[in-house]
Amino acid sequence: MKTWTAPALAIVLASTVALPAAAADLVLYDALDFAATVAKAFTARTGITVDVVEPGSTGETLGKIAAEGSNPQFDIVWLDGSAVFERMLEDGVVQPIPAAALTGVAFNALGKSLMPANGAFFVTGASTTAIEVNTKKVPEADWPTSWADLARFKGAVAAKDPNLSGPAYQWLAGFFQTNGVDAGKLLLKATLTDPAFSGLSSGGKINKAILTGDAKVGINQDSSIIAKMAKGEPVVAIYPKEGSVALPEGLGISVNTGHMDAAMKFIAFIASPEGQAAQKDGDDTDFFYIPVFEGVAAKTGRRTDIPFITLDDKVAAANEAAWKQWYRDTFVQ
């Protein structure tokens, strides 16, 4: 065998040398537009390098974590939604945020209300789900004012698949909480009658369906609608009269992380003015978040006085797999 050693060794050596550098100080899994911007600013400030892994949607990020099982590769994960973090805490995927990380962090009233008592995640911002209406297709007198009103637009209502979208699952869980599970399912079946619009993958697809497609109204993350409004598109965000479930942007820490110090520094950076400036330094959906720290203003055009209702995260987390599966089987081809 020794005669083959030279070429074989050459190949292995070439592989080792030519592969990109090994993982950085911190591995971040995320599905948020601003994560890479914030990570870049964090590295510039601290010198701690961050590998930003964006598998795609929130569902794909959660799927990647689930696929890794007891072999997780991330140190920190940054996503929309509180129920998903509750479930990951129960499954032993993330660990409670250490109390030391909260020391000196000045949350505003919303931040205090959204920061979970069990420390499943560190809240970094918020948004919610609203009704998106194309103002050119629907006269103001006909605008829906509640989720139940959407049945009037059946066949022309665009919605995201909660299996792919974190915000969409938060909304679905809140919708069931407000309307009851059985009644909520009936209401959705009466509303989402066109499969072409009921399982879209992102807020961008909802916007596209409403702006250039056949959909007239949609169920969309409000920051996605506001980002379009900021660009002058003919859409408006309507908050339903029964109240909206707040959608926290949360940062969780892996139970297996070997970089707790770096993770703590990352959390501290997010809560700092510099971190908040980086989190707003863009025009995409997630940059239009509602700040949760004292003294931080939202981006221009972002409404913050929204009447929120509180989601029962434990119920939402316990039913996550079953409700997502029901949605997939009922509305997604």
Add this chain to the structure above:
Amino acid sequence: MTPSSSNADSSAAGAFPAARGPWRWQGQALAGLPVYAAFLLLVGLPLLTVLGQSVMPALFDPRHPDAAFDPSPLLRAVGTPRIAISILHSLELGAVVALAATALGATFAIMTARFALPFRRLIAPVPWFVFLMPSYLKALAWVLLMSPGGYLAQLGLVGPGLTHGFFSLGGLVFVHTLGLFPLPAFITGAALAGIGPELEDAARLAGLPRWRIWAGVMLPLLAPALALSLIATFAEVLSDFGLAATIAHQSHFGLLTYGIYIAASDYPTDFPMAGAQALILLTMILIVVFADRALRRQSEARLISGRSRAAPAPEAGGAWRWPVAAVALAIAGLALWLPLAAIIARAATATLGGGLAVANLTFGNLSDTLDRGAPANAALLRSLGYAGLSAGVAAGTALILAARIDRAGRSLRAAVLGLSLGAVAIPGIVLAFGYILVWNRLPLFQNWPFPHYGQGSLLVTGYVAAALPYCLIVILSAIQQLSPSLTEAARLHGHGPAARLVRIVLPLVLLAVLTAFLLTFIRTIFELPISQLLIPVTGSPVPPFVVKLFNHDEDGLAAALSLVSMAVAGGAAGLIWLALRPRLTFGTRGRVA
């Protein structure tokens, strides 16, 4: 052993001297060991874990692992309407595209082989470019063209009815047919080249009109090639992930390959269901592969005989050449130039809705792709590195393994070729899912330092596993043509096996090695399913990055990145070819004595 039998053995064993006497079988087994080990580790084990999930669903249960046989995932797969529909969709799409692409490909092959077409230089290479263009890119280009606010609608060439109808089975068939027609064109073209003029001459002398010659003589002769085209195209559609993840998903036309992806990578993950769908997909593909093999054996004896003459050159004149050229140009336009134009247009504009207005033109997308440090540029550089490395490792490993196999003898060669052909048929999405299972669920592999899950090393391993079978086929075919006397002479001069491989064999089969390298290089840059499932923590390669950009309405940047990737990959491949061309002492034609 007589001298004559010794020569025969040497000849059978190819370029490297075979073991003789009672040690021969032992030698063959030893020679085959690295090959079998490579296949077992790279392909067999991942495949086994995937298929194992379908009948042992609790095998990797984190709390209560259990290897008990339980076919419930399979029953659940066929009993769940969504998945049952995706199986039917895959079969329906495969059957319709196989028929349409074979008809189009055969027509194109006949047009280019039998007519002296004007603009031949524009037409003839089109199938090769289309063949090398990744399916997800063709799909995304047609989305740009056929969306309600897309380029064709802006130009008034298609109405709302057609744009909406496009996102359905009809649109998928259209895009798939244009993307896959090169395969039947290659197969039918090869068959046409093998049919000499004597049969046509005889039919013409018998007074048959031209259409009767084609219907009564040529068509039956081409029937096996057409059947092979149908089978190959059908298998390609079944295993395709590019269209399944883009235009089919957008059209809500569920397909099996995307179902596997969703079950394996989207929360809540359902590995047993992914395994069950993979088993169903593999069964369907294996049926067509076996049919292909059976038919290929028959067809080889039917079309070419020892007395065949060269196929007739295209007739220079003829009233039909201009209309035929127009049809060929139309096919070329729809299959290549139009999608390419859409990608170029989108890369050079700010918004899709703004069309080609001067105010909408921008270099922003291209500069974001070319700027060092920009995410798109980083993805491109990563992909180039991964592709170059994978191509080098796959071609190098295939060369070493092929030399060993060639030395071992005919039976091992046949076994390895069979294994390689089988491995080529495994869809990338199934292989990648297997890698996730092996590296995250099997204890030994979880902490395996190299390759390691989440690192580029495992992604490159996946690329190499996908490429190794066809690299082996290409290089083994070339090595088998070398006379054993060449390496025998080198051995007598005191050169060891490694020196004989590098100094004698490699220069003589450099064309095959280069072909394997370049094929792997280009395929890897645009490989989607393995890239998507095994994204390293250091960053995404080009294909998943492009798909993600399209899904987030950043199609301008996605188009620019695709365009630059194609240009760079083609340029790099061309430069490598030009650099090594002078060293191509011998091609793969004929046996070097």
